[in-house]
Amino acid sequence: MGAEFFKWSDEYSVSSEVLDNQHKQLFALTNELYEAFAAGDHKERMGEIIQRLHDYTVYHFKEEEKLLKSKGQALSEEHLAQHQEFIKKIKDISERHKTGRATVTFGLMSFLRSWLTDHIMQTDHKYKPVLESH
Numbered sequence: 001m002g003a004e005f006f007k008w009s010d011e012y013s014v015s016s017e018v019l020d021n022q023h024k025q026l027f028a029l030t031n032e033l034y035e036a037f038a039a040g041d042h043k044e045r046m047g048e049i050i051q052r053l054h055d056y057t058v059y060h061f062k063e064e065e066k067l068l069k070s071k072g073q074a075l076s077e078e079h080l081a082q083h084q085e086f087i088k089k090i091k092d093i094s095e096r097h098k099t100g101r102a103t104v105t106f107g108l109m110s111f112l113r114s115w116l117t118d119h120i121m122q123t124d125h126k127y128k129p130v131l132e133s134h
């Protein structure tokens with residue numbers, strides 16, 4: 001196996017071990033999809049990883065929203081909207097992949113990587129001070 005497509009860096013930390021581990025898991029699933037894509041794996045295999053990425057993302061966003069609420073800091077409307085939009089996007093990718101209208105491309109992989117990185121660095125990091133003070 002070559003270099004990791006998506007590498008975790010400490011700058012991504014939001015000062016919560018639970019959420020950092022969940023973010024790491026999203027990175028791992030994205031890497032798994034990239035490896036299947038790079039190896040030219042079967043469509044079914046990639047479809048199965050996309051499904052797991054979708055399910056884990058749904059779980060993670062719920063946990064993130066719950067954890068912040070428990071610290072007295074509900075996520076902003078804009079933050080929640082970003083979560084909804086991303087889930088819709090992965091659902092769409094999953095549907096299109098299943099029906100054969102689209103497949104995994106490097107463009108899709110880059111989109112996943114930049115969306116997750118930008119979301120963590122620009123949006124999740126806004127709640128970081130709340131977690132640091134606990």
Ligand SMILES: [Fe+2]
Nearest residue numbers: 064119123124
């Ligand atoms: Fe978030």
